[in-house]
Amino acid sequence: MLKRVHFGPSALPYLLVLPQILVTVIFFIWPASQALYQSLLVEDAFGLSSKFVWFENFEYLFEDPYYWGSFQRTFVFSFLVASLSMGSALLLAVMADRVVKGSGLYRTFLIWPYAVAPAAAGALWFFMFNPTLGILPYVLQFIGYDWNHKVNGTEAMALVIFAASWKQIAYNFLFFLAGLQSIPKSLIEAAAIDGAGPGRRFWTIVFPLLSPTTFFLLVINVVYAFFETFGIVDAITSGGPANSTQILVYKVYNDGFVGLDLGGSAAQSVILMGIVIGLTVIQFRFVEKKVSYND
Amino acid sequence: MASVKLDNIQKTYPNGFKAIHGVDVDVQDGEFLVLVGPSGCGKSTLLRMIAGLETVTGGELEIGDKVVNDLEPSKRDIAMVFQNYALYPHMTVYNNMAYGLKIMGLSKSEIDERVKNAAGILELTDEQLTRKPRELSGGQRQRVAMGRAIVRKPSVFLFDEPLSNLDAKLRVQMRVEIKRLQESLGITSIYVTHDQVEAMTLGHRLMVLNSGVVEQLGTPIELYERPASLFVAEFIGSPAMNILDTKISEDGESVDIATNIGLALGNGGLPDYAGKKVKLGVRPEHLQLAEGSENSLPLTVTLVEHLGADTLVHGHFGEDETDMTVRRSGTLKTVPGDKLPISITRENIHLFDAETSRRIDL
Ligand SMILES: Nc1ncnc2c1ncn2[C@@H]1O[C@H](COP(=O)(O)OP(=O)(O)O)[C@@H](O)[C@H]1O
Ligand SMILES: [Mg+2]
Numbered sequence: 001m002l003k004r005v006h007f008g009p010s011a012l013p014y015l016l017v018l019p020q021i022l023v024t025v026i027f028f029i030w031p032a033s034q035a036l037y038q039s040l041l042v043e044d045a046f047g048l049s050s051k052f053v054w055f056e057n058f059e060y061l062f063e064d065p066y067y068w069g070s071f072q073r074t075f076v077f078s079f080l081v082a083s084l085s086m087g088s089a090l091l092l093a094v095m096a097d098r099v100v101k102g103s104g105l106y107r108t109f110l111i112w113p114y115a116v117a118p119a120a121a122g123a124l125w126f127f128m129f130n131p132t133l134g135i136l137p138y139v140l141q142f143i144g145y146d147w148n149h150k151v152n153g154t155e156a157m158a159l160v161i162f163a164a165s166w167k168q169i170a171y172n173f174l175f176f177l178a179g180l181q182s183i184p185k186s187l188i189e190a191a192a193i194d195g196a197g198p199g200r201r202f203w204t205i206v207f208p209l210l211s212p213t214t215f216f217l218l219v220i221n222v223v224y225a226f227f228e229t230f231g232i233v234d235a236i237t238s239g240g241p242a243n244s245t246q247i248l249v250y251k252v253y254n255d256g257f258v259g260l261d262l263g264g265s266a267a268q269s270v271i272l273m274g275i276v277i278g279l280t281v282i283q284f285r286f287v288e289k290k291v292s293y294n295d
Numbered sequence: 296m297a298s299v300k301l302d303n304i305q306k307t308y309p310n311g312f313k314a315i316h317g318v319d320v321d322v323q324d325g326e327f328l329v330l331v332g333p334s335g336c337g338k339s340t341l342l343r344m345i346a347g348l349e350t351v352t353g354g355e356l357e358i359g360d361k362v363v364n365d366l367e368p369s370k371r372d373i374a375m376v377f378q379n380y381a382l383y384p385h386m387t388v389y390n391n392m393a394y395g396l397k398i399m400g401l402s403k404s405e406i407d408e409r410v411k412n413a414a415g416i417l418e419l420t421d422e423q424l425t426r427k428p429r430e431l432s433g434g435q436r437q438r439v440a441m442g443r444a445i446v447r448k449p450s451v452f453l454f455d456e457p458l459s460n461l462d463a464k465l466r467v468q469m470r471v472e473i474k475r476l477q478e479s480l481g482i483t484s485i486y487v488t489h490d491q492v493e494a495m496t497l498g499h500r501l502m503v504l505n506s507g508v509v510e511q512l513g514t515p516i517e518l519y520e521r522p523a524s525l526f527v528a529e530f531i532g533s534p535a536m537n538i539l540d541t542k543i544s545e546d547g548e549s550v551d552i553a554t555n556i557g558l559a560l561g562n563g564g565l566p567d568y569a570g571k572k573v574k575l576g577v578r579p580e581h582l583q584l585a586e587g588s589e590n591s592l593p594l595t596v597t598l599v600e601h602l603g604a605d606t607l608v609h610g611h612f613g614e615d616e617t618d619m620t621v622r623r624s625g626t627l628k629t630v631p632g633d634k635l636p637i638s639i640t641r642e643n644i645h646l647f648d649a650e651t652s653r654r655i656d657l
Contacts, residue, residue, distance in 0.1 A: 186381035189348050194395030194447075195369035204394075208385045 032273060038266035050263075057267035066243070067251070067268075074247040077161060078225035085165035086217055089172030090210075094202070096173070097180045107177070114170035118228065122235025125163040129236075149237065153244025156237045160245050163236060164229045172217050179213035180206065219283045226275065248272060297359030297372065297450035297483055298324045299345065305353030306340050306507075314340045315507045317354065325481045327474075329498030331488055333530070337507040338487040339455055345485060346375050346453050359450055369398075374444035375453040378460065380436045382428040382443070389424040392443045399447075413442040416476070434465045441476070452477070452484040458493065470496060491531050495519070503527050521645075525652040528576045528645055534607060536576045536645070537619050543568040550575060550646065553613045556590055558641055562657055565646075573655065576645040579607070579622035585638035594619060596633040601626065608635065 039057055043050040061067050096106055113121070129149060131137050137147035149155040183206060191201045207214075230249050233239060239246035239254055246254065249272065256265025299322040306315035314337045322328045330338045343349040345356065347368035356364050363371050382391050389410055396406045414424055417438040428436055437457065444452055457473070458466045474497055477484050488494050494501050495515040503510040503518065503526070510530075511523040522528035528536045541551050547569035549557040585591040592612045600607040606627040611618050621637060629635060646655040 184379065184381065186377045186379055187383060189346075189368075190375070190377060190381040190443075191383075191394070192348070193346065193368045193373065193375050194443075195398040196394075200398070205383060 035266045035269045035273070038262055039270045040263075041266075042263045053263070057263045058271075061264060061267055061271075069243075070246050070248055070251045073157075073245075074226065074249075077157070077164075077229075077245075077247050078222050080161045081164045081168065081225040081229070082218060082221035084161065085168040086172050086176075086214070086221060088165070089169045089217075090176050092169070092173050093176035093180055094206075096177055110173050111170045113167055116167065118167065118231030119235050121163060121167045122232040125159060125166075125232075126236045129159055149241075151241055153241055156241060156245045160229070160233050160236055163232050164225060167232070168221060168224055172221065175213050175217055176210065179210045183209050215286060216283070219279055219286075223276065223279055227272065296324050296481070298322055298357075299451055299483060299485065300357040301345075301354065302357070303354035304341070304344065304351060304356060306337070306344060306349065307352045313507065315344070318502075318504075318509055320502060320509075320512060322483060322485060325483055327477050327484045327486065327497060327499045329486045329488060329494040329501045330504060331491060331494035331498075331501055331530075332504035332510075334489055336504045338489070338504055340507075341504070342375075342453055342455055342485060342487050345451075346373055347371050372450040373453055374447045374449040374451075375455065376440045376444050376457045378456040380428070380440040380457075380460075382436060382439055384428055387425055387427060388419065388431070388439050388442075391428065391439055392446050395443070395447050409446045409448075410442075413445045416445065417442050433461050434469065437461060437469060441473075445476075445480070450483065452482050452486075454484065454486040456488055457486075459488070459490070466493075473497065492533065495531065501531075503530060521654070522576075523654050525574055525576070525647045528647065528654075532578055534579050534620050534622065536578050537582075539575045539577075539617055539619075540572065540649070541575045542572045543570065545570045550644070552639060553592055553617075556592065558590075558639060558644070560657060561641065565655065565657070568655065572649040574647040574649055574652075576647065577639050577643055579620040581640075581643035582619070582621045583638045583640065584621075584623065585636050591636035591638045592619075594621070594635045594637045596629055596631050596635060598631060599627075599629055610635065612637070 040052060040054060041050045042053045042056065092110060099106055128134050129136050131148040131150055140147045147155060149159045187205055188201055191205050196204065227249050233245055233247060233250045237245045239250045252265050252268045255261045301318050301320045304315060304318045307313045318341060330341060332338055340349060344351050347366060351364050355362055358371055383394065392410045392413060393406050396409060419438055419442065423435065428439065458469050461469060470493055486497060498515060500512060500514055501518055502512045505526050511518060511527045518527060518531045522531060529538065543550055543565050544557060547566040548564040549559045551557050594610040594612050596608055596610040598609040604624065606623050608621040608627065608629060647653065648655055
């Protein structure tokens with residue numbers, strides 16, 4: 001048991017945690033409680049009066065097929081963004097792990113997309129795929145494909161998935177590379193002597209040993225796809241065409257600020273908040289149980 | 296079973312560093328060869344080339360009369376035990392041992408038989424076979440690593456400092472077990488260590504490496520009795536051999552040990568070295584206490600170590616205070632400040648060329 005060191009009463013510790021507490025209260029606790037409160041109200045269209053309605057907003061939401069559609073869309077979107085960005089990041093990390101010369105430069109370039117703001121990333125993809133101006137629809141035309149994500153919902157979804165994944169690859173790459181580099185080389189060598197070829201070594205040794213990293217990234221990526229892709233969706237499709245890229249976080253904005261249904265929008269954010277809390281709990285549970293392979 | 300033949304093996308790393316400068320050795324079928332040398336001398340590099348984990352950049356490597364220079368590790372019919380054991384952390388002990396056998400495509404019953412058999416030899420219990428490596432002690436992990444090598448029934452065992460992560464007591468115990476195992480299985484083994492005691496006790500033959508160059512290849516007794524160079528002389532034996540800077544007398548008949556004290560060489564002396572500087576080596580255990588002899592060196596005692604069975608006396612003699620260590624069996628009653636008369640006899644000295652550091656044969 002560690003013996004506790006006792007200091008005399010002092011204001012210093014409180015002073016030191018004060019900024020953190022203030023930030024949490026002002027930017028999280030206050031707005032979150034506002035959202036909670038708001039989700040129990042119904043406001044008239046002009047915002048002049050509001051009425052306390054208990055869980056009516058939630059009931060209404062759960063009966064709304066559009067909401068369920070958005071839920072489903074968000075799951076598909078998150079699943080594809082997480083798999084695409086993690087898969088490509090893992091591939092890149094495996095290759096970077098082998099590079100000996102110039103690996104610093106290679107890594108630096110791969111990390112860049114992460115530094116790009118979501119809206120800027122969205123704008124980039126918006127221009128690249130713009131049906132009239134973009135370079136890629138132009139190229140696709142030559143192989144006889146008529147790209148127009150402004151009309152075709154599937155194409156629009158594909159585009160936001162690409163853009164969102166692209167931005168997250170750098171982050172995943174860094175973690176995968178660190179994970180790969182923490183696997184002792186002698187394990188790979190032992191497996192090579194045991195007769196395992198490169199593919200088998202990867203799937204039976206490297207991949208299982210990376211699983212803590214993979215799980216961590218999975219949670220991070222799902223959270224990212226759920227909540228941090230607003231800027232990308234907004235810049236590229238604004239949720240369209242015909243709501244085909246309206247994921248939950250975008251619907252919160254759309255219903256609240258465009259549709260002016262503040263109560264319904266607040267109820268949606270409360271549900272999203274619940275999802276974040278759930279994911280965080282899973283993450284912590286896992287971190288506590290996390291096995292260490294290093295000893 | 297196989298022999299291993301190294302013919303002018305060289306290694307230059309991609310960064311241009313030449314780690315191995317041409318090594319020749321013929322390891323006999325069933326032989327236990329120890330590569331020994333200080334850290335960084337290229338032992339692991341050489342072993343890893345034999346394993347196929349490093350490319351051979353010069354010379355020819357044969358295992359069992361087959362040139363294997365460009366063969367994959369798995370095709371060389373070898374097994375290797377790593378310093379950090381390199382056990383697969385996510386697999387049970389059983390699966391660690393079975394991994395290579397599954398890849399070989401052996402049947403389940405054959406795998407089970409081999410693993411159980413190896414576990415028996417290494418005294419691993421059935422319960423331990425179901426554990427993960429991290430749930431084992433250092434000594435047990437070491438056994439698993441050995442087991443993983445044994446089950447493959449390779450022609451050649453390669454060991455890279457397998458005992459250096461164990462504590463002193465366990466190290467001695469495992470050393471004995473490795474030797475017994477190698478003798479009973481009769482598998483050709485190449486063993487890397489920086490510990491000369493391990494090397495002397497394990498090897499049928501030792502290869503002493505120094506900066507990628509072979510200093511000497513021979514049996515432990517040959518290395519101890521006739522070190523081929525100053526490096527080997529100082530490396531083999533504990534405490535290390537005493538080395539004195541001296542010269543051969545003008546007539547070549549004797550070697551000067553200290554001012555006015557010479558030691559007759561006999562056998563016609565060393566006329567070629569007359570008047571030349573040489574290094575004289577004498578092992579601590581070969582120094583005699585010579586009460587009253589006129590040719591004795593007066594050793595001023597500076598430190599006494601009682602090991603129980605032996606006593607180590609450190610001291611110096613002469614105007615330039617040359618350091619010297621004496622080892623006597625039993626207990627020797629002496630304290631710092633004492634003067635002990637020491638004598639050196641002709642048959643116990645080793646002479647080395649002061650320039651080339653090679654042995655001078657008398
Ligand atoms: N991959 C490498 N690239 C360049 N030099 C290396 C490499 N690996 C080892 N060396 C150098 O080769 C020499 C021998 O290394 P090593 O065989 O590991 O020594 P030992 O096992 O005897 O301690 C050392 O000087 C080491 O710095
Ligand atoms: Mg080494």
